[in-house]
Each structure stands twice: as structure tokens, then as C-alpha cells.
Amino acid sequence: MMKTIFSLLLITGLIQFASAQRNMVPGKGKGKKDFFGGASDFNEYRPFGLQLSVGPTFTLATRKTPITTNYPGIGRSYDLTTTPKGLPGIFAEVGMIHFPKKRSKLSQKLKYIFVSYIDWGVGIKMLNGNETTRIDLLDPVTNNIIATDEQTGQFRNLFASARVTVHKNFYIGKKYFIDNGFGVNLDFNFKRQEGSAYTDFVTAAVPGRHYFHHPFMAHVHYELGFGIRLSRRSMLIPSVQVPIFGIHEWRKGASDFKWFDSNYYPMLAKIKWTYLFQKKTKGCPPAQVNDQDKNTMRNN
Numbered sequence: 001m002m003k004t005i006f007s008l009l010l011i012t013g014l015i016q017f018a019s020a021q022r023n024m025v026p027g028k029g030k031g032k033k034d035f036f037g038g039a040s041d042f043n044e045y046r047p048f049g050l051q052l053s054v055g056p057t058f059t060l061a062t063r064k065t066p067i068t069t070n071y072p073g074i075g076r077s078y079d080l081t082t083t084p085k086g087l088p089g090i091f092a093e094v095g096m097i098h099f100p101k102k103r104s105k106l107s108q109k110l111k112y113i114f115v116s117y118i119d120w121g122v123g124i125k126m127l128n129g130n131e132t133t134r135i136d137l138l139d140p141v142t143n144n145i146i147a148t149d150e151q152t153g154q155f156r157n158l159f160a161s162a163r164v165t166v167h168k169n170f171y172i173g174k175k176y177f178i179d180n181g182f183g184v185n186l187d188f189n190f191k192r193q194e195g196s197a198y199t200d201f202v203t204a205a206v207p208g209r210h211y212f213h214h215p216f217m218a219h220v221h222y223e224l225g226f227g228i229r230l231s232r233r234s235m236l237i238p239s240v241q242v243p244i245f246g247i248h249e250w251r252k253g254a255s256d257f258k259w260f261d262s263n264y265y266p267m268l269a270k271i272k273w274t275y276l277f278q279k280k281t282k283g284c285p286p287a288q289v290n291d292q293d294k295n296t297m298r299n300n
Contacts, residue, residue: 045233045276047101051119053093055270059086059129062256062263071206077143079136080205084262087128087154093161095121097274116169116179125161125187125268130154131260133202153198155259158191165223174229179237181223184247189215202261213257219243225272233276241268 061084068081097119137147165183194212202209225239243255256265
């Protein structure tokens with residue numbers, strides 16, 4: 001999994017490097033003020049607005065092949081084979097997006113935008129998965145299988161989720177851009193399935209075999225998306241978010257979580273829609289003049 005993430009980051013970096021060699025700023029002007037969220041946008045809109053995100057989640061079982069463990073005993077010897085499987089879930093979030101109004105001195109000196117925008121959100125996240133255990137009872141003398149029993153346990157864990165992410169955009173033309181983000185997410189598992197007939201089935205054979213992660217989880221995550229500029233105030237960004245470093249429950253930085261006797265890596269894909277709030281104008285708004293009126297005024 002870490003090799004896959006590293007490859008993803010490397011490819012993204014190459015794309016960004018190639019994009020940086022050209023002026024990818026949208027709009028007719030060639031200055032940094034014309035990028036999305038720049039001065040031309042803030043003439044009419046506030047530098048913050050609404051963001052809504054929704055999409056599927058998926059837990060990737062980090063162990064791809066079944067593991068068989070032999071437990072010898074007097075009069076009872078058996079093989080226990082465990083096979084995990086990731087399952088899809090759902091994710092929904094509401095929050096806000098904020099564009100920096102001022103650039104840092106370093107950003108101005110280097111003429112480089114380090115932070116395109118910051119967004120945050122709170123929502124609901126469901127992570128699902130299952131694990132199948134087969135127990136083969138062996139003859140203590142011949143070691144042949146004399147009986148087999150198999151059960152599958154499934155979990156559907158519901159989380160209250162909060163996150164904040166710092167984004168950097170690289171424009172491809174005037175309308176499209178690569179969206180990169182690094183952030184932190186906090187998840188609290190308020191509905192979880194620990195005790196079950198499956199757990200009883202496994203622990204009867206091997207007491208203490210199962211382990212369930214702490215209800216609170218915290219990760220550093222990476223987000224990669226492809227943004228579409230819908231208007232001066234709105235964007236649509238399909239993206240993928242993956243954890244890259246585990247903070248809590250601490251397991252030496254591992255970003256997966258343990259459930260039953262297996263580890264699962266949580267991933268989510270989402271579509272994010274953003275919408276900047278309009279500025280409140282003081283007094284009467286300026287009158288709009290059409291082309292016909294302009295020609296009339298010129299002739300007079």
C-alpha cells in the first residue's frame with residue numbers, strides 16, 4: 001500500500017512540475033491575481049463559501065492471501081485459516097472553503113502561490129468489511145482433517161468525522177486544474193459491531209484472538225483531485241482521499257485499522273462542490289447598461 005501511495009505522489013509531482021513550466025493561470029490576465037479565488041473573484045464574492053462532499057468509501061484488506069495457523073494440542077489439533085475482505089460504504093460531509101486574502105512575504109518574494117485554499121468539513125463516514133475463518137480439526141496422530149467449520153463475521157462501523165485540508169491547485173488551461181491536499185481527519189466510531197456469533201466462534205478456539213481498534217481514530221491524509229471551474233464562484237472537484245500516517249490509535253504510524261484478526265485500510269472517493277458567498281453591496285447596486293444603451297449614449 002505504501003508503495004502505491006508513493007508512486008501516486010511521484011506521478012502527481014511530475015504532473016505538477018510539468019504544469020509549473022507554463023503559466024496555467026485562468027483568465028485573460030497573466031498575473032497571479034487572476035487565479036481562482038483572486039482579486040477578480042473577490043470583487044463580487046466573499047473569500048469563503050460552502051462546500052459539500054459525498055461519495056463511497058472502501059476498506060482495503062491489507063492481507064491479500066489467507067493465513068493458516070496450526071494449534072497443536074493433546075487430543076485436539078487444528079488449522080485456523082483467516083481471510084479478510086474489504087467492503088464499500090458511504091461518506092457525506094458539509095463544511096466551508098476559505099481562500100487566503102493575503103499572500104505571505106515568502107510567497108510574494110518567490111512569486112509562487114503555496115496555498116490555493118483551505119477547506120474543512122464535518123460529516124458521517126461508514127467503513128465496512130468482513131473476515132472469514134475456517135477451522136480444520138486434525139487427527140492428532142495422522143494430522144488428517146477430520147472435521148471443518150467455517151463462519152464469516154462482518155462489520156458496519158459508523159463514524160462521526162471531521163477534517164481540515166490545505167490545498168494547492170495547478171491549472172491546466174482556464175477551466176481545469178489538479179487539486180492536491182494534505183490534512184488531518186478525526187473520526188469517532190459511535191456505532192460499532194464487536195460482539196457477534198463469529199467472534200464467539202473464533203475465541204472459543206483461540207481466546208483473545210480478536211482485537212478491535214479504539215473508537216477514536218486520527219490520520220494525516222492526502223487528497224488528489226481533478227477540479228472543474230463551473231463559474232467565478234463555484235467549483236466541482238472529484239477526488240480520492242487516503243490516510244498516509246496514523247496518529248491514533250498509535251501503531252507506529254500505521255494508517256490502517258485492526259478489526260477481528262485483520263487490518264483494513266480506509267479509502268474514500270468523493271465529489272466536492274464549492275460555492276462562494278456573494279458580497280453584500282452598500283447602497284443601491286450600480287445600474288447595468290446594455291449594448292443598445294451604450295450606442296445611444298455614444299451618438300448623443
